[in-house]
Amino acid sequence: MAPANKPKAPASAASAAAFPQLIPEPQLVNRFAGAVQSPGEVKLSVNVPGFADDRTCAAFCGLAGTGKYSVQAEVSEDFAPQEVPEDALDEAYQLDIMSEGAVLTARTATGIRWGLTTLADVLKAIPAHGSIPAARILDWPTLKTRGIFMENKWGPDLMELDDWKALVDFLAARKMNNLGISLYGCWDRRQYDGRFTEWLMAPIPDHPEIKREWTIRWYSPEKGAEQQITYLPPMFEKDLFGEIIAYGQSRGVEVIPYVNSLGHNTLIPEFIPEFAAKNEAGEPQHFGYCTSNPDLIKFVTGWYQHIYEKYLKPNGVHTFHIQMDEVGQDFCRCAECSKMSLEQILKDYTVLLIKHLVSVGVQNVVIYNDQFTRHLGKNTLDEAFMQRLRDEGVFENVIVDWWAYRNECTLPDVHPKDGLGLRAWVKPMTCYYNWSRWDPRQRNVAVMLELGHREGAEGAASYSVFDPAWTLEFDALAEYSWNFRGVGPIQRFEDKWGQVRADADVVEAIRWLDATERERLLQVLSYYTYTYEQADKPWPRPYPEEPVVNTADRAAEIAFMARAGARARCLLEGRSDEIARNLIVEAVRLQAHGAMFTVLIEMWNAIAAGSVEPADARVYAPRVQEALDLVIETMVLIERNKPAYLIPSYMRDMSVLHEFLVQLTGDLGEVIEGKRQWSDVRFSVAKNIAQREADF
Numbered sequence: 001m002a003p004a005n006k007p008k009a010p011a012s013a014a015s016a017a018a019f020p021q022l023i024p025e026p027q028l029v030n031r032f033a034g035a036v037q038s039p040g041e042v043k044l045s046v047n048v049p050g051f052a053d054d055r056t057c058a059a060f061c062g063l064a065g066t067g068k069y070s071v072q073a074e075v076s077e078d079f080a081p082q083e084v085p086e087d088a089l090d091e092a093y094q095l096d097i098m099s100e101g102a103v104l105t106a107r108t109a110t111g112i113r114w115g116l117t118t119l120a121d122v123l124k125a126i127p128a129h130g131s132i133p134a135a136r137i138l139d140w141p142t143l144k145t146r147g148i149f150m151e152n153k154w155g156p157d158l159m160e161l162d163d164w165k166a167l168v169d170f171l172a173a174r175k176m177n178n179l180g181i182s183l184y185g186c187w188d189r190r191q192y193d194g195r196f197t198e199w200l201m202a203p204i205p206d207h208p209e210i211k212r213e214w215t216i217r218w219y220s221p222e223k224g225a226e227q228q229i230t231y232l233p234p235m236f237e238k239d240l241f242g243e244i245i246a247y248g249q250s251r252g253v254e255v256i257p258y259v260n261s262l263g264h265n266t267l268i269p270e271f272i273p274e275f276a277a278k279n280e281a282g283e284p285q286h287f288g289y290c291t292s293n294p295d296l297i298k299f300v301t302g303w304y305q306h307i308y309e310k311y312l313k314p315n316g317v318h319t320f321h322i323q324m325d326e327v328g329q330d331f332c333r334c335a336e337c338s339k340m341s342l343e344q345i346l347k348d349y350t351v352l353l354i355k356h357l358v359s360v361g362v363q364n365v366v367i368y369n370d371q372f373t374r375h376l377g378k379n380t381l382d383e384a385f386m387q388r389l390r391d392e393g394v395f396e397n398v399i400v401d402w403w404a405y406r407n408e409c410t411l412p413d414v415h416p417k418d419g420l421g422l423r424a425w426v427k428p429m430t431c432y433y434n435w436s437r438w439d440p441r442q443r444n445v446a447v448m449l450e451l452g453h454r455e456g457a458e459g460a461a462s463y464s465v466f467d468p469a470w471t472l473e474f475d476a477l478a479e480y481s482w483n484f485r486g487v488g489p490i491q492r493f494e495d496k497w498g499q500v501r502a503d504a505d506v507v508e509a510i511r512w513l514d515a516t517e518r519e520r521l522l523q524v525l526s527y528y529t530y531t532y533e534q535a536d537k538p539w540p541r542p543y544p545e546e547p548v549v550n551t552a553d554r555a556a557e558i559a560f561m562a563r564a565g566a567r568a569r570c571l572l573e574g575r576s577d578e579i580a581r582n583l584i585v586e587a588v589r590l591q592a593h594g595a596m597f598t599v600l601i602e603m604w605n606a607i608a609a610g611s612v613e614p615a616d617a618r619v620y621a622p623r624v625q626e627a628l629d630l631v632i633e634t635m636v637l638i639e640r641n642k643p644a645y646l647i648p649s650y651m652r653d654m655s656v657l658h659e660f661l662v663q664l665t666g667d668l669g670e671v672i673e674g675k676r677q678w679s680d681v682r683f684s685v686a687k688n689i690a691q692r693e694a695d696f
């Protein structure tokens with residue numbers, strides 16, 4: 001970029017030829033004669049109420065040039081260009097970007113919103129002393145529903161109202177129009193504190209006793225002390241769901257609830273055992289529901305109606321995701337339920353919930369595919385079920401959400417066409433496990449959007465939490481859901497992404513991080529995997545001993561991890577933008593794991609071979625110190641660079657590495673002094689900092 005004090009020069013042929021790259025890629029861009037230079041200020045004239053507000057104008061702040069640029073935006077009921085598919089007209093827009101000003105036309109306020117978003121992106125991309133060709137953009141989305149689902153998990157459970165609003169803005173800036181928020185979900189495994197992993201994000205009427213509090217403890221290098229928080233999710237405690245929905249509506253983003261309805265369900269059965277699934281002896285289990293119990297049906301339908309009537313309906317939202325995933329075969333087996341097959345219980349209960357929601361005003365009821373297509377050993381989305389939905393008058397209200405998270409391909413039973421004409425969404429993963437490790441999913445996004453396109457899905461809503469280090473994945477989802485062709489295959493999109501959001505160095509850094517992920521090695525090494533109770537393993541799990549034993553023959557791959565992390569870090573160092581600041585944490589965290597496990601495996605193998613002398617501890621000690629320094633660097637970067645709601649969970653897991661390496665440093669000192677045998681060097685911390693409150 002030219003220095004600011006340089007006199008204004010005519011646009012070069014190269015800059016005049018270049019129209020800015022945009023995410024998502026517009027459908028049609030026709031270049032005109034004439035050049036558009038960067039304005040300094042935009043004068044908006046919009047005939048839609050609520051659009052000339054501060055937030056809309058703020059989108060045009062920070063323009064590089066000088067002078068005013070007039071924007072005429074108008075809703076016209078007659079807007080129907082022949083290129084635009086009929087069912088995409090409500091979000092379509094036409095934008096003429098000319099030298100002196102722009103004209104924007106759309107059929108609805110939504111079209112105006114997306115057109116203004118595009119215009120702001122274009123104007124901001126014009127260099128201060130350059131220009132772009134005049135152009136007409138005619139644009140519309142490929143998919144009607146484009147968004148993400150925020151799982152109740154580490155991070156979302158600490159988000160405040162402003163964080164949720166910022167997320168809505170992040171989606172709207174990418175023309176994504178859907179944000180799912182989990183209100184209730186549990187994992188049927190004991191984790192950190194020895195209890196089941198459960199979250200409730202909105203209070204249940206008449207049941208104030210049902211809640212789940214968490215404690216997170218970590219070591220803060222910046223403060224030089226342990227930190228601890230005990231909390232209920234702000235979303236639950238302040239009952240924020242309605243405010244988030246209302247804010248979403250004002251930004252063109254429909255915020256919808258996801259509520260687990262049968263599986264992923266331990267908290268409610270714990271508080272109300274008579275609702276729980278029973279075994280053959282009629283004893284309540286710690287999970288699931290007995291759907292033969294009329295009181296349970298009354299409770300669930302009443303609760304869902306409350307969610308709809310309190311939060312959704314007043315805001316004009318009519319979509320409800322009842323999940324129904326991963327029940328497996330763990331259904332109630334009480335005397336009543338045992339009279340029915342699992343398939344019949346599943347179908348009866350699902351139809352009952354759909355009918356009830358539709359009867360109170362919900363228009364779209366979403367269910368996951370897997371319980372219907374996988375866990376009962378066959379595809380139960382059969383003709384008989386379709387006929388039943390038609391007979392009940394709800395066939396058109398049902399959407400099947402088809403999920404698969406692999407980077408390589410979909411799963412055999414994840415095909416929207418197998419829904420026999422039921423409406424479909426596809427669900428890739430955009431960001432998960434971020435609290436514990438680098439976990440790239442942009443290829444999964446491309447795979448699933450291609451599947452959705454091929455098999456007629458109407459929406460894409462990724463499985464996710466939010467972390468700015470995963471912006472590439474969110475942008476890939478925005479790209480392929482708005483315009484399936486996008487800029488081309490995912491590798492080409494990565495290059496484009498670099499140009500739009502960052503530069504080639506950042507893309508190269510991501511590729512170094514991604515290169516370590518192929519064998520899922522970081523999943524094996526990172527502490528998070530060992531926070532779970534596992535039937536055939538000791539509890540608490542010995543960490544890092546368990547992964548050291550499991551990877552003792554993978555030293556070369558682990559050493560590569562350290563080098564790749566170091567390389568990515570070099571490419572990201574010194575940058576101040578949000579993406580790079582979040583990515584460098586990932587780079588150093590990877591490097592720290594690589595360095596730590598490299599030296600641990602060497603020591604472990606040497607001890608096992610009986611080939612170590614006390615003096616060898618002098619050789620290992622500085623390398624352990626190096627790994628500890630990297631762990632501390634990671635922790636300092638987390639505290640400085642990550643959003644506040646991610647810091648406790650990120651720090652908790654790293655604190656376990658820290659605590660262990662400090663212990664190991666002490667053990668090695670004792671070996672040097674002859675006070676400890678090599679065979680007594682400890683490879684795990686009993687009751688480590690993350691699990692200390694657990695009552696094992």
Ligand SMILES: [Zn+2]
Nearest residue numbers: 290332334337
């Ligand atoms: Zn039962």
